[in-house]
Amino acid sequence: xxxxxxxLRGLGLALPPLMDPPGGRPTLRLARRSGNLLYLSGxxxxxxxxxxxxxxxxxxxxxEEGYAAARLTGLNLLAVIKDALGDLERVAGFVxxxxxxxSAPGFTQQPAVLNGFADLILDLYGEERGxxxxxxxxxxxLPWDAAxxxxxxxxxxxxx
Amino acid sequence: xxxxxxxLRGLGLALPPLMDPPGGRPTLRLARRSGNLLYLSGxxxxxxxxxxxxxxxxxxxxxEEGYAAARLTGLNLLAVIKDALGDLERVAGFVxxxxxxxSAPGFTQQPAVLNGFADLILDLYGEERGxxxxxxxxxxxLPWDAAxxxxxxxxxxxxx
Amino acid sequence: xxxxxxxLRGLGLALPPLMDPPGGRPTLRLARRSGNLLYLSGxxxxxxxxxxxxxxxxxxxxxEEGYAAARLTGLNLLAVIKDALGDLERVAGFVxxxxxxxSAPGFTQQPAVLNGFADLILDLYGEERGxxxxxxxxxxxLPWDAAxxxxxxxxxxxxx
Numbered sequence: 001x002x003x004x005x006x007x008l009r010g011l012g013l014a015l016p017p018l019m020d021p022p023g024g025r026p027t028l029r030l031a032r033r034s035g036n037l038l039y040l041s042g043x044x045x046x047x048x049x050x051x052x053x054x055x056x057x058x059x060x061x062x063x064e065e066g067y068a069a070a071r072l073t074g075l076n077l078l079a080v081i082k083d084a085l086g087d088l089e090r091v092a093g094f095v096x097x098x099x100x101x102x103s104a105p106g107f108t109q110q111p112a113v114l115n116g117f118a119d120l121i122l123d124l125y126g127e128e129r130g131x132x133x134x135x136x137x138x139x140x141x142l143p144w145d146a147a148x149x150x151x152x153x154x155x156x157x158x159x160x
Numbered sequence: 161x162x163x164x165x166x167x168l169r170g171l172g173l174a175l176p177p178l179m180d181p182p183g184g185r186p187t188l189r190l191a192r193r194s195g196n197l198l199y200l201s202g203x204x205x206x207x208x209x210x211x212x213x214x215x216x217x218x219x220x221x222x223x224e225e226g227y228a229a230a231r232l233t234g235l236n237l238l239a240v241i242k243d244a245l246g247d248l249e250r251v252a253g254f255v256x257x258x259x260x261x262x263s264a265p266g267f268t269q270q271p272a273v274l275n276g277f278a279d280l281i282l283d284l285y286g287e288e289r290g291x292x293x294x295x296x297x298x299x300x301x302l303p304w305d306a307a308x309x310x311x312x313x314x315x316x317x318x319x320x
Numbered sequence: 321x322x323x324x325x326x327x328l329r330g331l332g333l334a335l336p337p338l339m340d341p342p343g344g345r346p347t348l349r350l351a352r353r354s355g356n357l358l359y360l361s362g363x364x365x366x367x368x369x370x371x372x373x374x375x376x377x378x379x380x381x382x383x384e385e386g387y388a389a390a391r392l393t394g395l396n397l398l399a400v401i402k403d404a405l406g407d408l409e410r411v412a413g414f415v416x417x418x419x420x421x422x423s424a425p426g427f428t429q430q431p432a433v434l435n436g437f438a439d440l441i442l443d444l445y446g447e448e449r450g451x452x453x454x455x456x457x458x459x460x461x462l463p464w465d466a467a468x469x470x471x472x473x474x475x476x477x478x479x480x
Contacts, residue, residue: 025442026447026451027431027435027438027439027442027451028438028451028452028453028454029451029452029453030453031453032413032414032415032416032451032452032453034357034413034415034473034475035195035355035356036195037194039415039416039452039453039473040453041453041454041455042454042455042456042457093192093194094192095192095194095199096192096199098311098455100455100457103300103301105300105301106301107301108301108302108303108304108305109303110301110302110303111187111303115187118187118188119187122185122187127186131186131187131188131189131192132188132189132192132199133188133189133190133191133192133199133200133201133311134188134201134202135201135202135258135260135309135311136202136303137202137260137299137301137302137303137309138299138300138301138302138303139299139300139457139458139459139460140299140300140423140425140458140459140460141423141425141426141427141428141430141457141458142428142430142457142458143428143429143430143431143456143457143458144428145428149455149457151418151453151455153194153199155194195355196355197354253352253354254352255352255354255359256352256359258471263460263461265460265461266461267461268461268462268463268464268465269463270461270462270463271347271463275347278347278348279347282345282347287346291346291347291348291349291352292348292349292352292359293348293349293350293351293352293359293360293361293471294348294361294362295361295362295418295420295469295471296362296463297362297420297459297461297462297463297469298459298460298461298462298463299459299460300459300460313354313359315354
């Protein structure tokens with residue numbers, strides 16, 4: 001059976017390197033385990049250490065660009081999961097995600113944007129492990145003017 | 161002792177049917193269980209498959225209408241719980257909810273709006289099971305211009 | 321070894337009294353336990369029963385004032401934890417926080433504001449217990465025009 005990493009490569013994708021947080025003492029963990037749940041910090045559409053999608057969806061960015069931003073955010077979240085668990089196969093399933101979409105006035109298609117994340121997870125993990133509860137909401141502002149910020153909770157496989 | 165469903169009927173309320181998600185492959189679960197917790201996707205003030213309350217509270221809608229929207233959202237969340245657990249009695253208690261209120265500039269009574277949800281849960285489940293931790297916040301935009309979006313986590317009764 | 325409360329006093333800080341919710345029947349719990357997790361309701365920069373920091377960061381308040389608001393919110397959250405657990409030492413660790421920052425148009429430094437909370441927790445609990453997963457996002461409006469609202473999940477020590 002194909003592994004999640006093989007599927008990732010099959011889609012022409014690669015996990016981005018984890019960014020070192022800016023200098024000074026740390027202020028967060030990118031992921032924090034409690035029991036068999038792994039809570040991930042809000043992440044964004046980072047590529048080569050830069051925010052690749054900035055601005056408000058519905059004005060500065062199209063829905064399609066927002067979707068791409070959510071998909072790229074998913075890769076960054078997967079890189080955090082791999083770093084925390086050592087192996088993407090140790091994910092028993094995605095439990096819950098919350099998608100914050102930087103939204104222009106009148107923009108109301110936040111779920112279509114968050115689908116960029118949800119579809120990636122579904123492609124990689126399949127319905128049983130990949131389909132999860134979620135909310136998508138429209139934000140006034142986001143850090144560094146990122147187009148999206150997504151946080152998620154994943155369940156770690158027993159014995160892992 | 162009266163059941164939750166009997167109390168619901170006593171209030172003249174009924175659980176709405178679950179909406180089938182729009183065509184194409186699914187992108188979410190309305191509820192995802194992990195351990196003895198059930199995580200519910202953000203839900204809205206749906207009636208007969210339509211968003212019954214649209215727009216921003218404090219401009220398009222009064223606080224009272226926002227309250228009614230949160231209460232209606234509660235019915236939709238209860239329908240999801242019943243579908244997931246089979247019986248509303250299997251809820252050991254509500255743990256946490258997060259209420260996103262579509263807010264006009266200067267509108268700061270988000271908790272009074274979310275009370276529409278909290279009061280319904282309290283009426284149905286009583287203080288021990290119904291009172292829970294919560295946050296209410298003011299959003300720039302919400303999907304389909306819904307007046308509110310609410311997500312919640314419920315604890316499932318032992319042995320259930 | 322210094323206790324968390326001793327460190328708090330060493331910083332010249334004290335836990336504020338818990339506010340009684342406004343009259344009428346209760347609509348929330350300030351904290352709700354499930355398993356070994358304690359979920360806290362969104363809290364704000366309360367001092368002597370008043371919101372001490374109102375308005376939007378980046379317009380009405382500087383980043384430094386926003387940071388102070390997040391730190392003060394942390395004290396209010398710690399007061400809730402102490403009330404719920406009896407002793408601040410019973411915290412095994414902070415798991416996840418979500419910081420809602422009341423943001424002026426164009427303000428994108430939400431993480432620098434939330435650091436006011438994160439740094440306080442780190443000062444009191446150290447890296448092992450204090451560093452946690454988090455998200456910081458920019459809100460259109462918040463209850464009572466508070467500058468920040470923060471919710472958090474803490475893990476309770478085994479046997480506690």
